[in-house]
Amino acid sequence: MTEENKKTEKQGEKKAEAKTSDKKPVHIKPKKTEAVVNAKDVPISTKHSAAISNFIKGRKIQDAIIDLEQVARLRKALPMKGEIPHRKGKIMSGRFPKKAAGEFIILLKSLSANANYHGIEDPIITGAVANIGARPFGRYGVRRKRTHVTLIAKSAGGKS
Numbered sequence: 272m273t274e275e276n277k278k279t280e281k282q283g284e285k286k287a288e289a290k291t292s293d294k295k296p297v298h299i300k301p302k303k304t305e306a307v308v309n310a311k312d313v314p315i316s317t318k319h320s321a322a323i324s325n326f327i328k329g330r331k332i333q334d335a336i337i338d339l340e341q342v343a344r345l346r347k348a349l350p351m352k353g354e355i356p357h358r359k360g361k362i363m364s365g366r367f368p369k370k371a372a373g374e375f376i377i378l379l380k381s382l383s384a385n386a387n388y389h390g391i392e393d394p395i396i397t398g399a400v401a402n403i404g405a406r407p408f409g410r411y412g413v414r415r416k417r418t419h420v421t422l423i424a425k426s427a428g429g430k431s
Contacts, residue, residue: 306386306394308378310420312404317418319368320401322351323375324420328399332383332424335396336376343372375420382422391426398423 313320326349327335341347348358348365349372355364379396386394404417 303389304391304425305397306382306389306391306424308382308385308420308422310374310378312417313374313420314416315371315374315418316368316416317401317403318351319349319366319371320375320418320420322349322366323368323371324399324401326350327375327379327396330396331427332379332386332394332396336379336383339372339376339379342367343369343376345369378420378422382424386424391424393427394424395427396422397425 323339327339330338338347342349345367348360348362349368350362350365352364355366357363358365382396383394398421400421402419402421404419406414406417409415
């Protein structure tokens with residue numbers, strides 16, 4: 272019986288060696304240096320989105336989320352250009368775009384998760400762009416608001 276056990280062990284070893292040699296070489300994916308979130312046809316104002324984009328650009332993602340939550344709660348005014356009334360505090364003029372701030376908070380949380388997945392440490396928002404999207408007709412011939420939003424975050428150490 273000992274000879275039979277030795278034969279089965281040798282066969283098992285040969286099978287294990289064959290399995291390891293049949294494996295394909297593992298390709299290591301290069302690490303991404305930036306995290307990107309694209310949102311198409313978000314139902315918010317393009318003007319408000321552009322103002323929020325300027326507001327959050329160059330900030331850490333968590334700081335931007337905190338500030339936009341204050342905007343949504345009407346605690347902090349969002350600086351906006353144009354014929355907009357002045358606000359109390361250090362800014363010249365501003366408003367409180369609640370709906371747009373809520374949508375941007377969702378996008379920023381997604382961007383944070385994306386950066387975490389790709390191993391980006393201390394992500395900073397380097398790009399925030401809001402473009403006009405498709406304008407479908409609503410009821411009574413009213414054109415609806417649609418905006419395309421792109422957010423890009425890079426590591427704090429690699430500001431290039």
